[in-house]
Amino acid sequence: MGPAPHDVRGRPPTDLAEWEEFWGIGGGREQYINCTQIDAFAPPMPPRTQIVWYKRDLRVGDHRPLAEAADRGPVLPLYVAEPSIAAGADYHPRHWTLIREALIELRARLAKRGQPLVVRCGEMPEVLESLRATAGPLRLWAHEETGNQRTHERDQRVRDWARAHEVPFTEVPSRGVVRGPHDRDEWADQWEASMDRPLVHPPDALQPVDSVAPGPMPSHADLGLRPSTAALQQIGEAEAHRTLDSFLRERGRSYRRAMSRPGPAQTECSRISVHLAYGTISLRRVVYELRRRQEELRGANGPDAAARRKALSSFDSRLHWHSHFTQKLEDAPRIENESYIPAFDALRADDWDPALYDAWLHGRTGFPMVDACMRHLRATGWLNFRMRAMLCSFAAYDCWLDWRRFAPTYGGLMADYVPGIHYPQVQMQSGTTGINRVRIYNPVKQGKEQDPDGTFIRRWVPELSHLDTTAYVHAPWKMSPIEQQAAGCVIGKDYPERVVDHNDAYHHAQDAIHELRQRPEIQAQADTVLERHGSRA
Numbered sequence: 392m393g394p395a396p397h398d399v400r401g402r403p404p405t406d407l408a409e410w411e412e413f414w415g416i417g418g419g420r421e422q423y424i425n426c427t428q429i430d431a432f433a434p435p436m437p438p439r440t441q442i443v444w445y446k447r448d449l450r451v452g453d454h455r456p457l458a459e460a461a462d463r464g465p466v467l468p469l470y471v472a473e474p475s476i477a478a479g480a481d482y483h484p485r486h487w488t489l490i491r492e493a494l495i496e497l498r499a500r501l502a503k504r505g506q507p508l509v510v511r512c513g514e515m516p517e518v519l520e521s522l523r524a525t526a527g528p529l530r531l532w533a534h535e536e537t538g539n540q541r542t543h544e545r546d547q548r549v550r551d552w553a554r555a556h557e558v559p560f561t562e563v564p565s566r567g568v569v570r571g572p573h574d575r576d577e578w579a580d581q582w583e584a585s586m587d588r589p590l591v592h593p594p595d596a597l598q599p600v601d602s603v604a605p606g607p608m609p610s611h612a613d614l615g616l617r618p619s620t621a622a623l624q625q626i627g628e629a630e631a632h633r634t635l636d637s638f639l640r641e642r643g644r645s646y647r648r649a650m651s652r653p654g655p656a657q658t659e660c661s662r663i664s665v666h667l668a669y670g671t672i673s674l675r676r677v678v679y680e681l682r683r684r685q686e687e688l689r690g691a692n693g694p695d696a697a698a699r700r701k702a703l704s705s706f707d708s709r710l711h712w713h714s715h716f717t718q719k720l721e722d723a724p725r726i727e728n729e730s731y732i733p734a735f736d737a738l739r740a741d742d743w744d745p746a747l748y749d750a751w752l753h754g755r756t757g758f759p760m761v762d763a764c765m766r767h768l769r770a771t772g773w774l775n776f777r778m779r780a781m782l783c784s785f786a787a788y789d790c791w792l793d794w795r796r797f798a799p800t801y802g803g804l805m806a807d808y809v810p811g812i813h814y815p816q817v818q819m820q821s822g823t824t825g826i827n828r829v830r831i832y833n834p835v836k837q838g839k840e841q842d843p844d845g846t847f848i849r850r851w852v853p854e855l856s857h858l859d860t861t862a863y864v865h866a867p868w869k870m871s872p873i874e875q876q877a878a879g880c881v882i883g884k885d886y887p888e889r890v891v892d893h894n895d896a897y898h899h900a901q902d903a904i905h906e907l908r909q910r911p912e913i914q915a916q917a918d919t920v921l922e923r924h925g926s927r928a
């Protein structure tokens with residue numbers, strides 16, 4: 392048992408007021424405090440109901456707020472389905488399908504420990520207000536969330552409510568993201584340190600709060616959403632562990648080769664993103680399991696072990712990227728709505744073409760690889776990295792659409808939507824960061840390289856499934872009228888004409904962005920972006 396905590400008085404706090412002062416309550420966001428120190432002796436304070444506010448952390452394992460709460464008194468684990476958040480342009484019915492599935496499992500896991508998950512549909516401060524009436528004095532715990540503007544503002548409202556009602560509220564850092572002022576040069580070391588800290592065991596038992604009913608699980612309609620029809624990945628804590636384990640031990644040997652190909656990537660990539668997005672597994676747990684596997688493979692000989700070591704090293708980098716990108720939005724929430732370099736907002740501001748947007752969004756551009764990828768994303772909620780980048784490039788460069796207008800809907804299609812990854816990535820693939828190489832994907836070249844025999848395209852663009860000549864699958868407009876008739880695929884009738892000329896669009900985009908980036912004032916701003924957000928690797 393460690394030494395008892397002492398405040399400036401040189402003795403342990405003795406009453407509620409002194410404890411709250413010791414905890415730093417009332418001064419805005421609290422610092423996380425090591426509870427084993429506090430528990431070194433019994434605090435003489437009335438028991439509070441410990442609310443664990445679940446957001447994107449739908450698990451019991453490696454969940455510090457849950458463990459801290461369980462150490463202190465009766466626990467009320469809470470999820471609030473908020474119509475105001477679900478009304479956002481980036482919130483898709485598929486997100487609620489997944490969250491709901493994860494909540495059902497979480498409720499059962501918590502019930503086994505003595506207190507089921509309490510679920511409410513409503514707005515967070517009002518739900519807290521009604522719980523205060525039934526559950527008595529409260530203490531609130533949550534993980535820090537780097538969300539979109541809506542969740543950011545909601546979090547602020549909850550902090551204000553907690554302060555106004557003297558409800559202690561502790562937000563615990565998560566995903567290796569650092570909140571508040573910090574030195575970018577030290578970020579990577581801080582990330583390693585946070586991943587290295589021991590995992591948190593789930594509490595064996597929870598002291599229940601009998602006065603509060605668990606409540607029904609809200610439906611899509613309760614949130615103002617239509618049901619989702621997408622064929623989504625399964626989600627839940629058990630499934631997260633199964634997915635990770637099968638990637639580390641069975642799948643994933645060809646990860647590096649297959650990750651760019653939309654077909655093979657479906658099984659060769661880890662597919663852990665949806666679990667990280669909703670926190671059915673913690674990033675720390677993924678890193679922990681990865682390191683264990685790397686250790687096992689360290690001494691192993693043979694080509695299989697060598698290939699796996701390489702694959703896991705690439706996976707390792709991507710787990711860093713998860714936090715690296717999220718950190719950008721954490722440090723500059725404005726980049727959800729504004730280009731890193733604001734002057735880039737003017738580039739496409741007046742050029743929104745609704746017909747081009749519609750063609751892109753529904754996979755009817757006349758470019759088979761673009762259409763196949765978009766249709767696949769719409770149907771399943773998942774796409775590999777390169778093809779997400781290509782779709783974004785097509786919208787931003789070929790269709791010259793303003794990323795600020797398509798990014799929310801595009802994010803909504805992704806089952807694993809994480810604002811902290813999504814917005815920085817969209818800006819990177821739209822050429823508005825000022826620091827990254829402008830990469831304009833050629834959709835035909837991508838098709839030939841990443842789907843050489845056209846299997847993926849034929850699967851997702853059935854209009855082209857009867858074409859015997861693979862070259863035509865990638866560029867059906869090359870068929871003569873007679874060949875089109877013979878193949879039952881007349882361009883402009885059975886399959887769309889190309890909505891843009893890629894070469895013209897490429898030169899237009901290159902010139903416009905190059906002209907802007909050459910300006911000295913833009914270069915000075917780019918230096919600032921690099922200093923603030925750039926990787927030090």
Ligand SMILES: Cc1cc2nc3c(=O)[nH]c(=O)nc-3n(C[C@H](O)[C@H](O)[C@H](O)COP(=O)(O)OP(=O)(O)OC[C@H]3O[C@@H](n4cnc5c(N)ncnc54)[C@H](O)[C@@H]3O)c2cc1C
Binds near residue numbers: 667714817
């Ligand atoms: C325009 C665009 C938008 C994107 N939006 C999202 C998003 O909303 N949510 C999301 O999780 N990923 C997003 N990505 C990144 C990437 O496409 C997905 O993380 C990946 O395809 C998920 O599949 P996986 O888990 O099998 O990936 P793996 O290749 O197995 O990677 C493992 C994990 O590493 C992280 N990761 C991988 N690539 C990246 C990357 N480039 N940047 C940051 N983290 C990465 C993810 O957490 C991923 O789950 C986006 C990429 C682009 C180009």
